[in-house]
Amino acid sequence: MFSFKKPRVSLVFLSAAGASAALLLSACGGGTTTASSTTSSPAPSSSASPAATASSSPSTPDSSAGTGAPAPAAGNGLCKAGDVSLSLGQGDSGAGSSYRPLNIKNTSGKPCTIQGFPGVSYVGGDNGQQVGPPAFRAGEKGAAVKLNPGQSAAADIQFVQVRNFDPAVCKPTPVKGLRVYLPQETASNFIADPGTGCAGGNLPGNQLSVKTVHRA
Template sequence: MVRGHFPRIGLGVAAVAAVLAGCGTAGTENAQPQSGAPTTPGATTSSSPSTSQPTSEPDAATSTKAGETLCKSGDLKLSLGRGDAGAGTVYRPLIFTNVSDHPCVIQGFPGVSYVAGEDGHQVGPAAVRQGEKGGAFTLNNGDTAYAEVGFVNVQNYDTVTCQPQPVRGLRVYPPQETASMFVELPTTGCASEKIPGDQLTVKTIEKGNGE
């Protein structure tokens, strides 16, 4: 895999309570840059088109044990596993492999979005998070972790509503990381921000490869 880098990017008691209340809606908030229907076969990592700023912030940082470091883009290889179709959506594991010479810790939701063109511009909204954030775990060299990504078949949308556009693949931000990666996936995405439902969804990272 060859990584692709995209450029990116006292309160009173009542104010604190308001902030905490805003954090209680996990499960449907947008992940970092995000998915659509994979109408092509397998995908592999490759050089990314060009870089652009992320559309949302990475996961909040998680503390680690002494000597442990969070997994960075440079530590990881990215790939897409085989998919299972269901009700107009294809679900595929987005697989992270530790290719570094040291263990690293990973936790949470990756940011996922469609990108197109040589400039790597984002197509449509980023993937929407589904479910709860999982616990942290360590990846040793060669270990894998995955997040399930849902790709809606955008051909089911009205053309005017969808504004279909060819895409080159996915821009991916590992959890708690601001440097992006790229995985090739030529397909079609909806450029519109107003489609019904979510063309891309993503779940928290788990151990294994999802296959």
């Protein structure tokens, strides 16, 4: 009988304690506010995780480098089409060819560097259409040449006489001059030099050949 009455006393005590706790909570009213602030905290952490994932993605630097203001490291200091003026110098002739230097002068207000082979081709027509294959690159790539404002470099060009080729293969075509791309440049320059080139694409040799840039 004693063991049965003791639990009844404990239940009464617990129910009284519970009622007291409920009265205290209703009087304070702060427990609900604390719970709501804890629930809202995961929202910033979940929104921050996609940003962290994007910044660690290897594709992010590549895309920003292509569209952002800073230029790629490989392009820093290189001579651009707008930095130079081009001209053909006087040269020598022999064995059915003429040899003339392509003069490249830095006309900008800052130093620039040039290295390698210019891209050279004949152009004609009213829209600058290329006539025949571009110039063959002869020899090895030379050292970089730094041009201060006003300084010049050169690249030697061989012009083969059109009459050296069979007319049926050459397809002689009037040209207005040369289109020139500086090494590692996508914009071109034009040099007026009217003459005749071969429009045929199956020549037994090269109608144009160019050597690497060197200091003039």
